[in-house]
Amino acid sequence: MHSNFLISQTDGRPMYLQIMQQIKQHIAVGDWAAGQEIPSIRQLAADLRVSVITVKRAYLELEREGIIFTQHGKGSRVALEPSIQPQLHQQELQTHLQEAARLSKLLGLETEELVAQLRQQLQNT
């Protein structure tokens, strides 16, 4: 199961984010069903050869986002939401919109110009 994880130190993003993203992908794709048990923090840390504290941070953030939940003494499980896909996609959209806003400021675009480019993209896809 965990051999599907790919954590890289040369990837620019912090390791805890990589772990979070890959867990979310597993859930979004359906590998891990709602309510299913996921590896303990220490076990995942050993399997990925990543520090326990990093995995802990990833799990904490995921719990904060409502994607997993941890029962004291019973390990962690995928949250019992019907589907977290919309939530994940919403987050991704927000990230891309922030980036678009930043770039348009650098380019000195007016809001209307940015909206026009967005319309263009929507027509194309």
Add this chain to the structure above:
Amino acid sequence: MNYSMLKPLIQKDWYLQRFVVFGYLLAGVVALVLANLQNQTLINIGNLLLISVLIASGFHLAVSNIFTERNQHTLPFVMSLPVSVREYTLGKILATTLIYLVPWTILGMAGLAIILTRDTIPDGLIPFIMLILVQILVNYCFALAVALITESLYWIIGAVLIGNVSLQSLMGFMMSSPNIKINMTGSSIVWDSTTLLILVAQFSAIALLFGITFLVQSKKTDFI
């Protein structure tokens, strides 16, 4: 003190020095064979070889069992075990002494046996030879103590040289003492007050050497 570690430490040293002991025992047996022949020249060679074996094996063991542990960096390995400096020192003193006592006792006893069984050699030599043997043992303990305390090869060599001088002095003293000389050439074994006094002094020296070594080692604050 945790005595349970002494056995593994002593066994370890035994295992690592087994070929050294075996080699010198072999050379010692050759010496004894020569010393037991009829040809006086060969007998002299045999006697000389025997003393050389006893002294050289001592120097070798002090170096191979004590000095090389630092020199070859195996000391951190031993000190990573559940031992303190005191257990290490005690284990080293015991192991290095007991290992040496094997050739020393075998060759010494065999040498004395030759004196007793051969009619051409007066039995009165026995106390004289015994004092020499014990002096060689004292010198060995001195080299052992110096090896542990100074951690230096040059000091060990110095200790062996001092030991040799003390051995020569003892032999010279005994030859020049008229009482001992008479008893030496006699056919009965005589332990007079002088010889007994020397023996007591020798064993006291060994005890003192070990005590001082143990004390000095325990006080070291930078063991490695």
Add this chain to the structure above:
Amino acid sequence: MNRLAVQFEHVSKTYRLFKLEDISFSLPTGSIMGFIGTNGAGKSTCIRILMGLVHQEAGHVKVLGQPMPAQQAKAKEDIGFVSEDLRLYKAATLEWHMNFIASIYPSWDATYAKHLLQSFDLKAKQQIKGLSHGQRVKAALLLVLAHRPKLLVLDEPTTGLDPIARSEVLGELMQVLTDEERTVFFSSQNTLDVEQISDQITFINQGKIIDSSDKESYLERWRRIQLEIPDGTTLTPRPEVISSSGTGRLITITTNQFSPALTAAYTATGVIIHAIEAMTLEEIFIANVKHHKQAVSA
């Protein structure tokens, strides 16, 4: 059960040409601490004091609850130690060493030892004399891993190992930590390893501890920020900035106290932030040492 596996409190040691000063840090049970510093910074001395092989002049050391060096024999019943200057007996075989260790530690796990022989690619019957450097390091690690000690103290465990061996060793170290009662303390020049597997990082430089914290928050404090200073604005020096480079309008600053407040402070003065980059532990290492060198000579 001790909450702290290792405690150093205001430890000092003076040598003729080198001084360890006021060394304090602690390592919670169940975590792994990476100890980093330049050559000669004092890593090995600290480790020797930790093992009771060198007596500190001042300060207290407790390992697995035992005061050191007084109770070193007791503490070492549950410790596995490997250091760069440690050697096994050349004339003996790995098998002899395994039997030797097994006779001393009742917790020796023969099955696990066999598994380690395989994954480390070692032959028990081989004489230590015939082993390469990397094989010797792996042999020493096998001997300490196989009796499952509560604390592993490793001085440069992956130095000189090929990438395969390094990966195997890191894997075994992380396996140790699946047991939350076991702890690892290791020093390393390899910042990649330390960054990857450490829970805690302690940074020593010229005999003093310059940083000791958990890895995640430590990495979060360090950032490289690319700034543009538009005409009319000036860059006021800030205490959080430990170095800056660049001339003219584009300046790159390095900070070890990054926070949203810092970026807000910059944008408030009109300075434009082009990029905020996280730093690798290697970059942090270099920046930190440089910063302290300047601080000392100032």
